[in-house]
Amino acid sequence: xxxxxxxxxxLSVQEGRxxxxxxxxxxxxxxxxxxxxxxxxxxxxxxxxxxxxxDKNEDGRFTVFLNKSAKHLSLHIVPSQPGDSAVYFxxxxxxxxxxxxxxxxxxxxxxxx
Amino acid sequence: KAGVTQTPxxxxxxxxxxxxxxCSPISGHRSVSWYQQTPGQGLQFLFEYFSxxxxxxxxxxxxxxxxxxxxxxxxxxxSTLELGDSALYLCASxxxxxxxxxxxxxxxxxxxx
Numbered sequence: 537x538x539x540x541x542x543x544x545x546x547l548s549v550q551e552g553r554x555x556x557x558x559x560x561x562x563x564x565x566x567x568x569x570x571x572x573x574x575x576x577x578x579x580x581x582x583x584x585x586x587x588x589x590x591d592k593n594e595d596g597r598f599t600v601f602l603n604k605s606a607k608h609l610s611l612h613i614v615p616s617q618p619g620d621s622a623v624y625f626x627x628x629x630x631x632x633x634x635x636x637x638x639x640x641x642x643x644x645x646x647x648x649x
Numbered sequence: 650k651a652g653v654t655q656t657p658x659x660x661x662x663x664x665x666x667x668x669x670x671x672c673s674p675i676s677g678h679r680s681v682s683w684y685q686q687t688p689g690q691g692l693q694f695l696f697e698y699f700s701x702x703x704x705x706x707x708x709x710x711x712x713x714x715x716x717x718x719x720x721x722x723x724x725x726x727x728s729t730l731e732l733g734d735s736a737l738y739l740c741a742s743x744x745x746x747x748x749x750x751x752x753x754x755x756x757x758x759x760x761x762x
Contacts, residue, residue, distance in 0.1 A: 578755055579753030582750045637682075639692035
């Protein structure tokens with residue numbers, strides 16, 4: 537039973553356009569959410585996080601939106617760049633005092649020049 | 650500042666053998682977590698160590714174990730290897746348990762034949 541779902545295995549976007557990656561979760565106890573980016577042959581790299589007390593967090597080109605009632609979060613990348621092509625993982629934690637993250641299966645983003 | 654270092658990078662073992670993987674966290678980081686990544690299951694949490702004590706454990710059989718040393722370096726051990734243990738094993742470190750972001754190493758690719 538997947539507690540964190542990323543229903544789109546892949547996404548292709550034109551350079552300069554917006555990329556929207558979606559994530560749904562089932563456990564209402566989750567209170568911290570993170571996005572990681574992973575290039576081939578490298579470990580995941582932290583991108584951005586959001587606490588359940590917020591509904592939006594922005595960092596440069598990356599914005600994460602959280603809709604607690606729908607148990608849904610999304611990552612917006614504007615504008616998308618070819619270097620953003622990677623696998624993006626959504627992760628959730630119900631224990632903000634620990635590193636026990638539940639990861640989604642990932643979405644492969646391809647930004648086309 | 651050096652990142653998280655995992656050794657070895659690649660490993661081939663035979664069914665029934667045991668294996669030990671090593672993780673050196675970023676200098677000053679005291680929390681170390683381990684994850685297993687497989688194509689079918691994605692990233693799954695194995696365990697978390699802080700101050701040489703296991704703080705959290707994922708849903709893995711007792712064949713998977715770990716420890717952390719006084720210098721925060723961590724090892725994980727898998728005994729009686731099975732074909733299904735073939736995976737990328739990722740280690741992540743963070744300064745403390747109250748720090749949400751984790752920094753991942755490149756992983757150890759274990760193949761069981």
